[in-house]
Amino acid sequence: MKQIPVKQKLPLFLIILFAPLLAQALADSVFNFPGKEISTIDKKYNALNDRLEKQLAKTLAHFAKQEKKIQKKLVAKDSSAIALFASSHQQYEQLQQQLKNPLKGKRVANYIPGLDSLQTASKFLQQSGILKNDKLGEVRQLSNDLQKLEGSLYSAEQIEVFIKQRKALLTSQLEKFGMTKELTSLKKQVYYYRQQIEEYKNLFHDQKKLEEKALATLRELPAFQSFMQKNSYLAQLFPSSNGAGTGDPATAIAGLQTRASVQSILQERLGATSLPSPGNTSAAAVNPLDESMQMAQQQLNTLKDKVNKLGGANSDLDMPDFKPKTQKTKTFLQRLEPGIIIQSSGSSKFLPGILDLGLSLGYKLSDKSTVGLKAAWKSGLGHPIKDIHFSSEGVNMGAFIDIKIKKSWWLSGGGEYNYLQSFKSLQELHANVKVWQQSALLGISKKVKASRRSRNVQLLYDFLWKREVPAAQPLKFRVGVGL
Known part of the structure; x- marks a missing residue:
């Protein structure tokens, strides 16, 4: 079979014929x-x-x-x-x-x-x-x-x-x-x-x-x-002659300086060798104004955020003569605060080491108060610790409230029901209602914002700890992570 040389070009009529199909496929x-x-x-x-x-x-x-x-x-x-x-x-x-x-x-x-x-x-x-x-x-x-x-x-x-x-x-x-x-x-x-x-x-x-x-x-x-x-x-707001953003002096907005004129003034007064431009990226490395421009941009963004909070650019900036409630304009879903709860307790004569893993869902009444519900599964870790194995040792369910004291410190409290027996199915939790025990908790929390997630560390005192059989620990240390 005769092979077509690589340098040979396709006929012009074939290119014209298949160009629309190739463009559509591309x-x-x-x-x-x-x-x-x-x-x-x-x-x-x-x-x-x-x-x-x-x-x-x-x-x-x-x-x-x-x-x-x-x-x-x-x-x-x-x-x-x-x-x-x-x-x-x-x-x-x-x-x-x-x-x-x-x-x-x-x-x-x-x-x-x-x-x-x-x-x-x-x-x-x-x-x-x-x-x-x-x-x-x-x-x-x-x-x-x-x-x-x-x-x-x-x-x-x-x-x-x-x-x-x-x-x-x-x-x-x-x-x-x-x-x-x-x-x-x-x-x-x-x-x-x-x-x-x-x-x-x-x-x-x-x-x-x-x-x-x-x-x-x-x-x-x-x-x-x-x-x-x-x-x-x-x-449409900022038209230009060719739509590429270069601008035509004939169509430029009256009173606005061109980029070239600004660059010339800065070079004359500040001694900058050159300013970065779309076609001159290397000049950015030697431009002494880069750092100042970045700082100015950050300040402008901060100012813009403040302007938006006060009503936006199209509004009269009336400073409120009252303390605004920022949660008032939030939707129901925006006020929700889901989280993960982790709590551990050491082994005793009667109970193995237990790790509580649970979920919480809070609702922000205001910037200074949150109410919510939580539920946790009590997993046995073995007794003693060298004999580690996981088992279902109980369930914890309850409600909580957090009230802000100062800065990142909160007053935390709530009521809980605890099922402190091993179980293999959820039917056992419903059948043994009398086994459930109560807890009344009060303590302090430290909430820290880290990246996009919040961290919550709690130290709570259980006023009903002596009623639990066997007796539980009066102090409870918990760590929460926001979702």
């Missing part, structure tokens, strides 16, 4: 994102939108109810105050209707990178043709739900503007008649509303693995990079 090999995962992302943000809409409707109704109470008290003191509430009822109704029908295409005032990335990615997937038809429907649904969610966030900002106006309007009247209680309550509602909305927006900053996987795969495509630079919301 795109499918680069981006192979299962429709099931697209559906999972869509369900997540659809559920988030439903939760946000319910929260906004509930908050708006609460504001309307509170304003009616204020209206009744103000009119009783000054009949002319009725003019302040002439159109408020209609405004509340309009906002409620807007919540039921979110406005699509509206952009939130604060830029949310996560939301922008997902929306731009969904547009790219619909227009690029790199997905199969059976997945396009799910991508379109995701795009619609993201637009609906941004519409809800836009409504949330409109509600914030409205309640700020109502607060400014009513404050002078409340101060005039000395209604400090109502004024403080109004300020708290406005503050906590801002915090609640920031909690929802922050969910986009904490991208989960599923979204990161999709975006990381897309970012590898040059076509998506170009699409992102031209069609993202950020590109």
Whole structure:
């Protein structure tokens, strides 16, 4: 058989004929994102939108109810105050209707990178043709739900503007008649509303693995990079002539200095040989401003966090004249604190060495108090210790409460039920109810935050230790690890 020389090129008509197929195959090999995962992302943000809409409707109704109470008290003191509430009822109704029908295409005032990335990615997937038809429907649904969610966030900002106006309007009247209680309550509602909305927006900053996987795969495509630079919301906020971020002096925003002019000034005044640029990475090693710029960036990030806590960039930064409760705006799941409990006790004349392994689930009532439930399995370690073997020697169940004393020190207490007999099945625990013994515990805890997990060391005294048969140890030392 005659072999084709390596240097011989394919005919031009074959390249033209198979180019679309090769491009499609290459795109499918680069981006192979299962429709099931697209559906999972869509369900997540659809559920988030439903939760946000319910929260906004509930908050708006609460504001309307509170304003009616204020209206009744103000009119009783000054009949002319009725003019302040002439159109408020209609405004509340309009906002409620807007919540039921979110406005699509509206952009939130604060830029949310996560939301922008997902929306731009969904547009790219619909227009690029790199997905199969059976997945396009799910991508379109995701795009619609993201637009609906941004519409809800836009409504949330409109509600914030409205309640700020109502607060400014009513404050002078409340101060005039000395209604400090109502004024403080109004300020708290406005503050906590801002915090609640920031909690929802922050969910986009904490991208989960599923979204990161999709975006990381897309970012590898040059076509998506170009699409992102031209069609993202950020590109609309800061347009450039070619979308690559270089900028054209003709289209530059008036009053802003160019990179070249800033670099020239710094070189002249500070003697820097060069500044790092996209095409000059070696200059970064000799740039004396690197360390200062990093420190400045850290300070800016810290300041940005403080600004967000006080209401965000689009809000008036009113310093609260009360101590905010940071847990008030948290969801039920965000207040939960799961953990692992480990406790050991030495062997005695009657009992082998025992290791308690358990789980706890706390609920933060506030920053200074937590209540919860726990359960542990008592494993025998053998008697004496050289004869190690594991056995089921009992069960521990109970409730606990932690109250903060100072800094990382807490007052801990609770009640427990202990099953102190060997068992082989759970039916024995239910059958021998009289065997269960009680414990009343009180002591101190030291909570330390290490990395993302918390460590909890407890020393507790059991006031009922003498009632246990055989008698247990009065002091209990426990170590807990947050999940």
